Amino acid sequence: MSVKRCFNRYSCGVLFCMLMWGIVHAQEISPIEKAAREGYSKRFTDSTASIQIQLNALRLAEEKKSKADQAICQAYLAMTHRRLLHLKEFTRYAEQSYHIAGTTSDARAKAFASWAMGSLKSYIEDKSRALDYMLEAYGLFTKLEANDLCARIGADISYLFSPGSEEKVKKYADAALAYAEKTGEPENILHARLAVGSYLSDRTASGDHGQWQEAVTFFRQTIELAEKEETKIISKSNIGIAYINLAVLYLNSHKPTDEQAFLACLEKASHIAQQYDLKNVYRSAIGLRGQFFLEKGEYRIAENLFKTGIAYQQALPYKDNYLLAAFYGCLKDLAAREKDYAAYYAYDIPFVRYNQLKYDESTQQMLQNADARFESDKKITRISQLEQENQLQKKNKLLGYGIAAVLLTGLVFMYRSYYYRQRYYQNREDILQQQQANNELRMQLMEKETLESLAEKLSLERRLLQSQMDPHFIFNALGNIQGMILQQDTALAVAYLSKFARLSRRVLEHSRMEKITLEEEIETLKNYIELQQLRLNKGFDYHIECETSIDPQLLLPPLLIQPFVENAIEHGLKPLASSQRGLLSIRFHEQSNEHILVCTITDNGIGLTESRRRKTHDSHRSLSTKITDERLLLMLKDNPHTRLEVREQPVTDGQGTIVTLYIPII
Template identity: 65%
Template sequence: MKGIFSFFEIYFFQRWVMRCLVSLLCGLLYANGASAQKQSDIEQMAIDGYALRFADTTASVRTQNQALLLAQQKNSPADEAICYAYLAMTNRRLLHLKEFTDYAERSFEIAGRINNRRATAYANWAMGLQRSYIDDKAGAIEYMLKAYNLFTTLDEYAYCAKIGADVSYLFSPSSNANVHKYADEALRFAEKSADSESILHARLAVGSYLLDSAATGNPAQWQKAVSFFKETIWQAEQVESAIVSKSNIGIAHINLAVLYMNGPKPIDESAFLANLEKATQIGMHYNLRNIYRSSLGLRGQFFFQKGNFRTAESLFKEGIAYQQTMPYKDNDLLATFFGCLKELAAAEKDYVSYHEYDTYFNKYNKLKYDEATQKIMQNADARFESEKKQALIEQLEKENSLEKKNKFLGYGISSVLLIGLVFMYRSYYYRQRYYQNREDILQQQQTNSELKVQLMEKESLEALAEKLSLERRLLQSQMDPHFIFNLLGNIQSMILQNDRVTSVSYLGKFAKLTRQVLEQSRMEHILLEEEIRTLKNYIDLQQLRLNASFDYNIHVDETISTDISIPPLLLQPFVENAIEHGLKPLAEIRRGLLEIQFHLDTAHDILECTITDNGIGLEESKGNKVNVSHNSLSTGITNERLALMYPNNPFVRLEVRDREEGFGCVVYLAIPII
């Protein structure tokens, strides 16, 4: 009994001493942390350098590096983390992904070692922007919200406004409620800060969702959006000299011009042109290429719609010439301008020019596609490396945390030994056993962390390979070579018969279908109305190919909103099967009929699509096929896609069967609403 009582005496005495020491140290740390939350001269120097990023990039980077060197000389890790964050944001504007990522991670790593909310807020802001740059929306939102909450506790309303606006954009279009929430909060914070730059940034975020509301065709929403942008422009012009991001003023003018162009007819042409002229002046004066090009494109579209082809052609060509003087080529923009010239040539029936523009359009469209593919791979690599580094950082943080706990424990035990030498022997015995246990735990955690990093690397590569393989097979399954060859043969026949108007029309439909398939195959989701337009274009070309041997209709329930999003190119393979293997073999038996119906299951948030034909049916179709893998290919790919996108949704379903009444086949597909 005596030995037991001695043990408990030691244990409770140690706990009391430890609580005293921890309370004292925490108090000191809190006092030091609280005194270092205000803006320093070094941070202001970094802010001044960052403000030069539009006017003089070289001076901007030089000033920020000087601030970083000063922070290192003064041994101020908080200011060092802040300087790295500003350098990261500057390299983001310069499109230097490697430097952007390195600086953001350095800022985050330094901020993680110190108790400074301001540095941590900046570090999370930089990491959020980096994740947004590599298309990791979930990670970007997580980091940005941490920064947003930290700056809120520091009463830094200007930063809260900027970050809140960016968070609003990140939630679009997946969550309209959060888009409105953070944009409105950003505007309230901006008005509290009285910072002109932040107010304009926040108002553009609010204007973005007002612009979307105006697109629904509601006159009241349109008028509200117009009034809001007029007020935004008026406020910005009053304090134009205080606004660093002049491009935001140009964007406000362009958005207002878009509202006039898409508003009630006839449009207010003078207001439309005046806003574009103002945007053009801003773009030329401050060398803002995106503003200048956007204003040229909008004016060209306006004059094209009015039938003033020469002015529209001149503006499109001016945009192309301007872009080609740049040190880099924006292939997406060049493809867009040449596409507009193609439409203009088709409207004038200038087939020679149409062929010339089409050649350039295809060239730059291919380059755009290659760049997009390369960027996807680059972003995937960047995400993997970032996640790997983050795992290593977390492992080091655990090790540092354990090291600090061991230090506190050592101080406590030393105090106990100094106060009571009588308990030295027993205290030494239990301390040694505790250290051994902690060492075993640390080694086990380190081993688990290394295995976790290896598993993450393997799973990331396998997931990426699986996704790329599925995208390749999806693209291959969209365009049947027989369909392409027969269609081009029919168009060639029309041209030989001098039916140029019809042949150009179908050639344009074929080009548009090809572009839609290529573009949509790289998207995660598209609007339902875009999918329906693609299907109509495809079926029209099939009717041309099969000499109009069948009819079709597409019915959408009135309760369904066309802005519902679904996975792209999900229905086209089944429509192709219905036409190729069901309706085409009918010959002289009867006239074919293809029906596509969309129904909304509100109880389970499911969009139901039914594709019905009066063809020869599944059994007879299988008997006629030489190669029966085509149908199973489209069904298999669709099943794989649905399994990847909705792994835990019990209502996802794909069913292919013969009709119970009459002839033909029925395809039923249940898709969760996004």
């Protein structure tokens, strides 16, 4: 798991809290701002009381008509709602803070408002706009000589530039450390050193041992500072993150790993996490320790650690599907290394579920952020229009005063002036109204294009996976024809080639379609199986059964069943002894209550166990099975009952394999 990700998610709220405390050193603050800051400090212990205190401070600022205090109070409220993950309230207060600050000349209010807006844009993943606002806040605090604020915002800016511009990441991280050292405050210094350590750690990816040693030395010095000044550091999570980052450096070092130093760092991180209830730090320590023992080959210790991480996460009042999927993925890796396929399958079920939930959350967050960016841009455009209209109204008002003055000098001069000026401003107003109508139309088109592009992406993703199936089949068929030619079996090769040409034409026609009818799929399967019978000298029989209640015109993805028919023939029936007659059976039936078409493929071949034993030294990789798995995974988005089952026939029924496909009915 990404240590940088852990840091950004866990310490962002602490960053703004410490930024607020730092303003005391820069200049005097008002009693209203002190009250709002007091309420903000309670957001971790009593969020309801925290918001209420800040709202009271905002009402007092409105009664006193202090625009600067209003902007700062709303910045506090915005960041409190960010902590609570209330995007709607976060957006509203940040935008109001920035709008009100724009009506004042108070640099402090403008700086806080810019920071709140930068944090909002960063939260909705609008990185370019976030940098604009944060750089604006950074410049204002620099002029105010607020070293602690510059240190913290500089560190935040360096994270935003990563990984696109290494030069700027280094520039702002180093500047943040220089400002922090001027303050002499351990809290600020630790925060800035973590930003510097982040880009030093990124440099170690090149494999240069000298850069790795520089990063390790820097983090050791950082930890010495944290241990020495622990009582003065408010954000204890930063101490735990320093230990985690150093442990990651040891884990990624040239082998062998300094095991003692690595485990000591994780032990310290776990101790701090348990002492101050830092859940992210504790989970990171468990995951890194488990990964270390997994690579070391001590599988039981690694397994217990991964299961401990899962149990700890599930005991929390919220579920982090990303971490649960990661832990189950590690358990799958462990089972694969031990070749424990039953355990691998057991771990794969929750892994797929949490991975899907993670994907759904990511998609939902992406759409939510896109909607938030759209609404924010829409509001900015509307504000710009209102400001233009306000300026126009002011000019019209000044025009009225001018006309009254002109009346004193002469009616004719007043008439001419009034007539031409009114005509001029009327034209300007018509132009502004036309621009407003064009902007609204453009916004509607942007929203429509966003939805259409998302639908097109999903369609292209499905068609890409479908197109990967056809080359695989063609490769196998041409290989069969080549074998017949090399064996000088000309008649059989010509017959096989004729059937293959007909089948290829059908496959090419299907490649242009996302769905085909069941009748067409069955006809394609018959052609394919007959080709295989011809290649294997009629060494097996087949029959296809379809319940009469099933509509032959129902739609399903093309070439979804063929890979499993191919596996049954190649790995089940073909290796049979010449004395035994092969039999391939394909049966379709419908589960109407779940809108599922069930396809069962049964063969009397050598079975899964014998097939796996024979393929122990076979380096061939089943591309068709991998592609079909990906296609079934995409179908899960539309129907949760979609799945694939592969098992051997019961001993009482003889040898062979049964494959069952559950396909959603369109």
